[in-house]
Amino acid sequence: MEYAKMGKNWNTRTITARDVTKKIILNNSRNCGLTLSNMKIKSYHHLCYYQILLFLISHLVRGIESQTYPGYSINVSSHVTVQRGLCVYIPCSFTVPTTETLTGIAVGIWYKWRKTPVASNNRSFSSNGRFFLTGDVQRGDCSLYIENPLYEDGGSYYFKVEDNIRFNYQDIMSFIEVTGLTDKPEISPKKSWLEGEKVTLSCTSPGRCRGITPNITWKGNIHNFETNNHVINHENGTKTHFSNITFTSRREQNNSILSCTVQLEGRLTTKQEITIKVEYPPRPPEIKCSIISKDSNELQSNKDCAMDANNTIYPLQGSSLSLSCSADSVPESSMMWKSFSETKTFSTMHKLILANLSRANEGIYMCQATNIYGTSNTSVTIKVASQGASKTFIATASRGGVFAAVIIVTGALLIQFFRKRKKMPDNTKLQKSHISNNDAIYCNIEMSPKNFRMNPTEQAESTQTSGL
Template sequence: MISILYELRVKMKLHKGYRVGMLLMLFPLLLPWKGMKCQSSNKNTIRVRQSATVQEGLCITIPCGFTANYKSTFRNATGLWITNKNVTVASSNPSYTRRKPNFLITGNPNNGNCTLTITGAKKEDSGSYFFRFKEPSASQVDYNSSVSVQVTDLKEKPKIWMPDELIAGKEVKLGCVPPGNCPGKPRVQWKKSNVVGTWMKLAGFSFTPTQNDHQKSVTCEVITLTGKIITAQHILSISYPPANMKITISSSTGRNIDLNGTIVISEKEFLILNCSVEANPPARVFWNKSNHIKQDNTIAEGMIWSAINITEPNIYRCFASNKYGINETFMDIKAEKDLQQRPEVTIATLNCIMCNFN
């Protein structure tokens, strides 16, 4: 480094206009990587972050690069991660005994890569770790720069993904993304509130929602490498056309209506028709009536209709529609006014004084 700066100083004296350009070119080389600690000497260098935090049960990869004896490529090299008590926790050579099976050197030391991966982190994995390099043709190198690993409580949850719109009868894809970016196939299972037991055992799958799935919950359960279960839940909103339509009839007087025969309506009575319908989004409801003489005509809108003028047999139809479809149901009502009702008779008593009945 001293020789480089000396050479730069000489050139700057010879060429005054050369000064700024050379400083801009060499300035990045004089800085360490962002977030990483650099141990540097003429022979050996290492670049690795100073600290790393991972939640319990999850995984983390810590990038690391090094040189040894002025070189960054080697043959038959061995990389080791050790504790400050000289205990090996990870090794690129399977013949070495390592204390922590969940610590893995995922970089290739022959290429100057000392990247460390921790899977299924445990609280006892918290601590400081150092890299050691061995090459058959040279003595081992112990690097003073360490990485401090901290394992915190598990707070992350899986993420459920699905289309923004779910339509009854249309196939969609559901997925559950576990946190932590752990290698290998995640252990995932699904539950649905209208299904008994486990619904699915796949991270991603296709299914066709129905009207019965509306407002039901789906839950993704992820089992971490340490055996803990973390969950995420989503309430399904299923769009579907009007369905399950039904007309009911009642009297304004509160009396029971017998639909098996003709409904006799008293003078001051009227019938109330109610059309129930299930739809998402809510449906627009309107009424028609028809008989053998008159053509269909719209007579009212809304789920409840007070049928004041029902005085003859007729077919009353309830229609419901939304953006996904239209449906209808009907009721054949036989009704007539009670023509046998007699007018009220008021009997008055007269007190007669001096009356002549002859």
């Protein structure tokens, strides 16, 4: 008869006294010489017969007990895995005989094998804060919820019902395995953004638990951003926690790392990273030039050439010039070289080679970069110089440099001479200057009775004048 049945995708078990007996006999046949084919026993010691008989009697009694209580069954997963810091919901249902009816005061209890109870719907039961019986026992629901378990919580668990009947469903137990935290938060959406676009990303914490409130943080090459935390409450009492970050995309953020870290209880952390993809039109292309030359062994070599501030190059006549062009853009731009003097396209590649240069190659060359977001270009002017003109130019430049140096030195000496002359006193003027007898001399002399004395003649003259 069927004693316990597992649910969908679970194994179906039939437990009978005959099955148990065969299992015990198989386990002990090697030591006691027992053969199942003809059920003959060849024993070397009489003690083996007593052992087998004892096992047979005990398991026959068990089988009778199972057959004595038909209608009792439980439907629960035989193996469940839960991570540290997270939670798990274990669906469970059980039945009792049709002759029995569970009442509203029916009590369900989950036990750890050979240990104390861990969860119950009895209000007076003191929970450890990690195991919860969430099912309606009266309706045959024995579902178990586990949250933030410890490693020592791993083991086998069985269910017991107490009402007008009492029954332990010990033959079908659920083994709970507690592992480390491996689940990562989820960042969405995963896509590319156009430069300057407003971006909003969400980071969802792993697990839909009831009493766990994670701390969610962001880190990356992001400036002037805004974050908001949200909670979604589900009908079964569980919650989903997530955080949004909003910022404006910039090309400097392309291929940079953005991470979301979730911290759970017990300082447990888990992190997820994404690579930001920002697309943008091409920047003005950068042009580099080099002179292609060959040695006596016909081996080719490139030598960088000079380009002035006006993007003008002066290659020698007969030389070969290589122009390379690159532009920063996402997605990558297609490159094209055009000549304004000949109004035609020279190359659709990033490199343009002009061999055996002559006056006909002079003109303006433009490099154009194009992707789906726009076009940008940069131009360069080529002026071909002949070999003789180059030597004349060098000689002229040398003579001009010497002449310029002479002018500079002469000017410096003249400036120094006039500065010294300006500082010298004008003795000639001082010698020629004289004071005429007819000139009036005004002095501001401070008179003091102590320091001023008149002779007797001057004093008499002064008295006569005063009398007048």
